[in-house]
Amino acid sequence: MLAEDLISPLDVPPLANSSMDGYAVRRADIPEPGSVLPLSQRVAAGQVGQPLAAGTAARIFTGAPLPPGADAVVMQEQCTVLEGGGQVRFDVVPEPRQWVREQGEDVKRGAVVLPRGTRLTPQALGLAATVGAARLSVVRRPRVALFSTGDELVMPGEPLRPGAIYNSNRYTLQGLLAQFGCDCTDLGIVPDSREATRSALRRAAEGHDLILTSGGVSVGEEDHLRPAVEAEGRLELWQVAIKPGKPLAFGQVNTAAGASAWFVGLPGNPVASFMTFLLAVRPLLLALQGAPTAAPTPVLLEAGFDWPRPDRRREFLRVRRAGEGRLELYTNQSSGVLSSTVWGDGVVDNPPGQPIRAGERVRYLGFAEWLLT
CATH class of the missing domain: 3.40.980.10 (MoaB/Mog-like domain)
Known part of the structure; x- marks a missing residue:
């Protein structure tokens, strides 16, 4: 578990970039399908292009920063490189900011990326690496x-x-x-x-x-x-x-x-x-471990069984989801029948003294949600 908030020192992505292989353009330079523009530069991922001159296009690849002045990307499948390779015909008029990942679209600088108490799952570790965190402060295992x-x-x-x-x-x-x-x-x-x-x-x-x-x-x-x-x-x-x-x-x-x-x-x-x-x-x-302790939120599902003789205590009845979301009840609800927890995928949280009739909606708690932290 994370011991303190992880705050991002940068925007992610740090610059607006292309989400497609294609051509970076100024939309004003493509007033109609069939417009032709000369190529002025080539921008690959990891490079920073020059400002895009009006009336030109830049060859661009996925992840490459958008050249200053460009305001859209046209995917290569919607373009034709003309003979000689120095010009490109555009078959569509691009929408504003088309195929552009904006600066800070994923994470804003100064934002809490992972709050204290977050379990460090593989995806959480990946997000920490995204903002450049080489070391994390964690809570000692209980x-x-x-x-x-x-x-x-x-x-x-x-x-x-x-x-x-x-x-x-x-x-x-x-x-x-x-x-x-x-x-x-x-x-x-x-x-x-x-x-x-x-x-x-x-x-x-x-x-x-x-x-x-x-x-x-x-x-x-x-x-x-x-x-x-x-x-x-x-x-x-x-x-x-x-x-x-x-x-x-x-x-x-x-x-x-x-x-x-x-x-x-x-x-x-x-x-x-x-x-x-x-x-x-x-x-x-x-x-x-400093993590949130709230129980899973119950889901209202339809009971596919009758429970006519409830206990005076709050009951947790082992069930599993069947067709159309209806819940099946394990036949033997004894506290010694461990097979019910393998057969089932959750429990019905039944209030004290509350009978259940088939077709009624009951509070379902899934084992999977309980075991996620």
């Missing part, structure tokens, strides 16, 4: 410590013992953190014990801006994160009225030196973990 809790978790590649599940959240969250430009320290799986959880939090707080966990934030006897965070720092939020994603925790964990790291505890169910990352962790990561 440093994030990631771990999962749960004795039932097994890493992919290991034998799956009875009662165990593979740790999918590790890979989903690592991918999301990479998407948002973070440096991630993977602390693996922490056993279900109070002391192990506190120890992991202390290690994670050192040298990191954010501690991100999955699992262990509910209210079961094996969920130790809440008391562990309260012992090592403070907890400012516990549970939110959304589905999926109710058990979401937010707070801070202190370091031995008296500093602190932000803490976000995501639910263990994979869809809930994914959705709460988009809703809660995404804006925090953007804020750490």
